[in-house]
């Protein structure tokens with residue numbers, strides 16, 4: 001007997017669509033292995049929503065160029081209203097990251113908690129602005145709140161620390177948490193090309209945003225550190241508590257000099273003991289585990305019992321990030337009676 005778990009997707013962009021696609025493609029696998037059937041009952045977008053209590057075909061929704069072509073589309077129906085009004089178990093929040101206000105994700109998550117819906121998210125904004133408030137609201141409402149996809153895309157970090165490493169004290173964390181910066185630094189070094197050239201190449205390839213500020217100034221990495229600091233180290237910090245230096249002043253000459261001395265330059269985020277969390281370019285020995293190239297992410301977790309545990313993988317991408325979101329969904333679904 002399959003357990004039906006009703007889900008809403010809020011924000012149907014790269015990640016929302018990727019999750020819908022994976023839910024469709026992995027349906028039989030998840031049915032057979034876990035006895036769980038995820039039923040998509042609503043999708044909330046900026047201009048309107050789709051609600052169908054009998055279930056929406058996730059692949060059909062993915063194939064539409066615009067959701068307003070769907071027969072159940074309601075122009076103007078706000079995502080927050082479907083979160084409050086539709087009978088569902090889990091909300092997947094995948095709207096854009098806003099690190100000034102956390103909105104619209106913040107209101108979506110609070111509405112989900114208040115109406116007793118569990119939340120899975122990839123959205124760093126609310127977690128960066130108001131982690132403690134969100135955690136408290138989730139606990140007060142006896143609701144699960146999971147966000148593995150918000151740090152390192154496909155890389156397992158938060159659930160690994162919470163699960164497999166739970167007997168360990170976490171002493172420090174360092175990592176490369178932004179694929180765009182890693183791509184730019186790697187290309188500048190291997191091709192001897194200037195920053196501006198590689199940045200526009202990355203923009204053409206869709207690896208960098210048209211406004212790359214969040215990535216190249218180290219802000220995105222700092223937000224991920226805030227999430228790690230608050231959720232793993234029980235700190236209560238926000239973005240302003242992180243010391244941040246980006247990669248915009250790094251030249252290909254500096255990268256070459258470093259390389260000739262046996263080092264690569266990497267944008268590293270770290271939280272060490274009582275030090276202020278920091279993001280800055282570091283010299284990393286060429287043969288060090290952190291010396292990964294291209295768009296790869298990597299994280300090293302220093303523990304008291306297990307020593308150093310290092311994980312590497314894809315930090316972004318629709319399908320890759322859906323791996324983390326589906327993992328959170330399955331964990332929650334397993335606990336729903």
Ligand SMILES: NC(=O)c1ccc[n+]([C@@H]2O[C@H](COP(=O)([O-])OP(=O)(O)OC[C@H]3O[C@@H](n4cnc5c(N)ncnc54)[C@H](OP(=O)(O)O)[C@@H]3O)[C@@H](O)[C@H]2O)c1
Pocket residue numbers: 010011012013014015016044045046047079094095096097098104122123124125149150153315316317318321
């Ligand atoms: N892309 C990745 O690989 C990746 C990886 C890890 C984490 N993330 C995070 O995951 C989240 C989603 O990323 P994404 O790449 O999917 O972004 P995206 O492609 O821009 O999609 C976001 C979607 O949310 C919609 N939206 C905006 N405001 C809304 C509102 N008030 N109510 C409902 N929907 C709204 C947007 O609609 P409009 O287009 O009409 O504005 C868009 O369809 C972000 O917070 C991002 O930082 C992304």
